[in-house]
Amino acid sequence: MSPRPRNKANKPLPDNLYPANGGKSYQYRHPVTGKFHGMGVSRLNAIAAAKELNTMLIPDNDLVAKVLGNITVRQHAKWFMDNIAPEREYKASTLQMYQVQIRKLEAAMGDVAAEDVSVQDLAQLLEKYSPRTANQIRQVAVDLFRVAVSRGLRADNPAEATLKRKEKKARKRLTQDEYDTIKTMSPLWAQNAMDLALITLQRRSDVARMKFENIRDGKLYVIQEKTEKYDTGYLAIAVGPRLDKVIKRCRDDMASPYLVHRRPERKVKDRAGMDHWTQVKPQMLTRAFAEARDESGLFDKAPEGERPTFHEIRALGIKNLRDKGADPQKLAGHSSAKMTSNYDSGHDEIRWVEVSAE
Known part of the structure; x- marks a missing residue:
């Protein structure tokens, strides 16, 4: 999937300017650091300020700044696995589950900017899988985007807004x-x-x-x-x-x-763990x-x-x-x-x- 610079809801706004508090105010995301800054409730003032900031912070020839300000899901997932996962000391089975589900997320939206992934994007992905698999993907996505928020890559967590599916137990009970x-x-x-x-x-x-x-x-x-x-x-x-x-x-x-x-x-050939x-x-x-x-x-x-x-x-x-x-x-x-x-x-x-x- 090719990257898209803005989602439809934010397209009328200048680059790096986003609605906040349910559209009641605005915030500007620094294109290099990724941090968000409040821009008040006036749409006109926020747009004017954002344009001026973009001119100062993203000159036409500053390609590095543009890239740094547009971290993709794949890049963020790699950063997560390199920096966050080791600190949490996941069990081998949990780590494997994260790796498997991250691959599914990357296949669907790996080249999309982390800030541009919407609830609808994730919901459409989850609908393709069984309840159990969908819930595992959702669990990993919630974690990934929670960390993305803490990194200043976006202001909200779209995965949390998706529905957790009800898993029907398939295996028969044992008498x-x-x-x-x-x-x-x-x-x-x-x-x-x-x-x-x-x-x-x-x-x-x-x-x-x-x-x-x-x-x-x-x-x-x-x-x-x-x-x-x-x-x-x-x-x-x-x-x-x-x-x-x-x-x-x-x-x-x-x-x-x-x-x-x-x-x-x-x-026994494989003595690992024995x-x-x-x-x-x-x-x-x-x-x-x-x-x-x-x-x-x-x-x-x-x-x-x-x-x-x-x-x-x-x-x-x-x-x-x-x-x-x-x-x-x-x-x-x-x-x-x-x-x-x-x-x-x-x-x-x-x-x-x-x-x-x-």
């Missing part, structure tokens, strides 16, 4: 009977992982990282990978009878520091669960994208605790009850709330 059937079809190490996930409500990456040395004083200590920056991510899980039974089952004749471990069928030859990577848990699920035949009629994954064990565990009248929020490591409810939604069973009118 206890289905879980039991899939578990019997799984190898012992995968059964251990499944039970640890069901009882502790931890994600696959946290289950894969559980070590015997983290069990002390009757507790299993877990630092959740996704939330380790927050208080909700540091858990000391009491080892009750059910969890103790699984832990004892994990203590087999194979010397391994990890609760979930296995003897590789062949030499510190022991018996270690099980998170994606191996997903693969083993999917193989047992498909072997069971329980979901043969369901499309591939709707079949439950290892992650659904967490949702089943939350449901089971709720059925017993317990609050799973702290154990799940969720910062809000709403987040926990998202995992509990979608089950067919009705949970009756016992009340008294007396």
